[in-house]
Amino acid sequence: MISAQRENLRRYYLTCWQKQQAGQVLEGLEKQVAAVILEHPEYHPILANTDQALQQDYAPEEGNTNPFLHMGLHLGLREQVSTDRPVGIRDLYENLAERYGQHETEHLMMECLVANLWQAQQQQQPPDEHAYLACLVKLG
Structure with missing residues (x-):
């Protein structure tokens, strides 16, 4: 179940980014996700490789930052501030x-x-x- 949830969440980020790059209309949360992605150019190569983005594990003990977690924390903070x-x-x-x-x-x-x-x-x-x-x- 966790694996499916992780994949769905990552797919959402990927879809938002693909729509942003294609100049498609973004709605609500999609705009927020795309804005956070734009602020993190270091993650753009990761998002450009769908298979890698969906499968990659990011072990903190190996010094790896999980880009999806990192961007999600930005979104969470922005929600806290807005409310x-x-x-x-x-x-x-x-x-x-x-x-x-x-x-x-x-x-x-x-x-x-x-x-x-x-x-x-x-x-x-x-x-x-x-x-x-x-x-x-x-x-x-």
């Missing part, structure tokens, strides 16, 4: 973005997000919004 959930994240984001720019701010914030998600997984608990926000505050 201001957890409350206060929008202001933190805007303050950091003034100093570091949007893309670098998201990378900094992703470190807190990943740490928070990892901690929640280890404790088999929901993510701790207060700890997450505290981590983000330290970035400023």
Whole structure:
């Protein structure tokens, strides 16, 4: 099941990118995915090879960054900011973005997000919004 979900998610990214490159109309989430892909030219060669993109495993212990996870974290952060959930994240984001720019701010914030998600997984608990926000505050 995980393998099928992974493939479906990756296919969605690939479809968005193919539509973007073909100049086709993108809707809603497709626009957001394409925008994140455009911001990551280092991933364009990966997305150009459909078979590799669908099959490649990215083991962190081997120093590999999973481009789909990375781009998904950008999308997740943007959703959090747009909904201001957890409350206060929008202001933190805007303050950091003034100093570091949007893309670098998201990378900094992703470190807190990943740490928070990892901690929640280890404790088999929901993510701790207060700890997450505290981590983000330290970035400023």
